[in-house]
Amino acid sequence: MNSQSEILENLINNISKLPGIGKKSARRIAYHLINTSKDNALNxxxxxxxxxxxxxxxxECFNLSEDKLCNICSDPLRNRDIILVIENFHDLYLFEKLKIHKGLYHVLGGLLSPLDGIGPGTLRLNExxxxIRMNNTSELIIGLNHSVEGDSTALYISNMLKDISIKITRLASGIPVGGEIEYTxxxxxxxxxENRK
Amino acid sequence: MNSQSEILENLINNISKLPGIGKKSARRIAYHLINTSKDNALNxxxxxxxxxxxxxxxxECFNLSEDKLCNICSDPLRNRDIILVIENFHDLYLFEKLKIHKGLYHVLGGLLSPLDGIGPGTLRLNExxxxIRMNNTSELIIGLNHSVEGDSTALYISNMLKDISIKITRLASGIPVGGEIEYTxxxxxxxxxENRK
Structure with missing residues (x-):
């Protein structure tokens, strides 16, 4: 009999589904949650x-938010003429940490990847x-990975906007081809x- | 403004307190918990x-248990004459996985470590x-780490039992001195x- 308790095994099983956590780490974390103060665990x-x-x-931008509008979209000091398109919340966090983008964001929610069943309808492209149409946005910065999926998403966006008068730029050299923004x-x-083109 | 939300930061902060998880991994896990299905996260x-x-x-033995008696202590097939003393739940799990010990356990809840304020009263030594007195236990196997703390705890136990007729053995060669059972x-x-002496 390996199992000390079904409740424990269930906890370990749930923890091991978290990214970057294997079965052994999950067990350590589970024991920690049981051994630590009840307040800590329940918190x-x-x-x-x-x-x-x-x-x-x-x-507006599909950033994480406690309110209808996130704290970036509702900030009167942000430049509403520029939108930086990014894949997910985490990339938004990384750009905000740098404090270089004064405009707004648009979180796509993924990258085009037909093999994974992610087509244009899955992403927030229509939005x-x-x-851009409603706000007469003057510049769109494409802040997507330089990968096959990132490139085809960028191309799709350029085509989608070809009849609209807007400056489209993309994060330039510096991010290694095939690399991910998250690890840059x-x-x-x-x-x-700064070298976007 | 780095923070997307106080609720998010609170989640990241709690996750980063788990063993082996730094701030960056905590953020990844938090985003995962927000992006995964609600059922998954709530589970x-x-x-x-x-x-x-x-x-x-x-x-009886201070193993994790859903009932008053754990599933080892309440198992009629276990040999009640032999007790294996171990430091924590995790070591119990490791021994059970090997299926070599047919007796009972006693989870001490730590090792003597005066510098960390862990004296005999903190551990389940009286218990x-x-x-041993109540059940006329015939053999006590000391399954503690071969470390300073493990050695002094083992010595303390031997002294505590010196007037009682009981065979005391300790896990033998094989576990490197200074090493931990968990990583063996x-x-x-x-x-x-098998070579316990």
């Missing part, structure tokens, strides 16, 4: 529940088109942003 | 709450003494068990 559980119940998506060091990312 | 949270509310300690491969652990 962790409740912060997950709270995040799922109180966090939604900004109706991007509508935003801050200096390289800054250069790529 | 994870609820399994933590369930573990804290329904798991307690076996009143061990009472169990199964074959070595098996040998150490």
């Amino acid at each position: 962790t559980a409740n912060s997950i529940i709270e995040a799922r119940e109180r966090l939604g998506l900004c109706i 991007l088109l509508n935003r 060091d801050e200096i390289t990312l800054k250069q790529a942003f | 994870t949270a609820n399994s933590i709450i369930e573990a804290r509310e329904r798991l307690g300690l076996c009143i 061990l003494l009472n169990r 491969d199964e074959i070595t652990l098996k040998q150490a068990f």
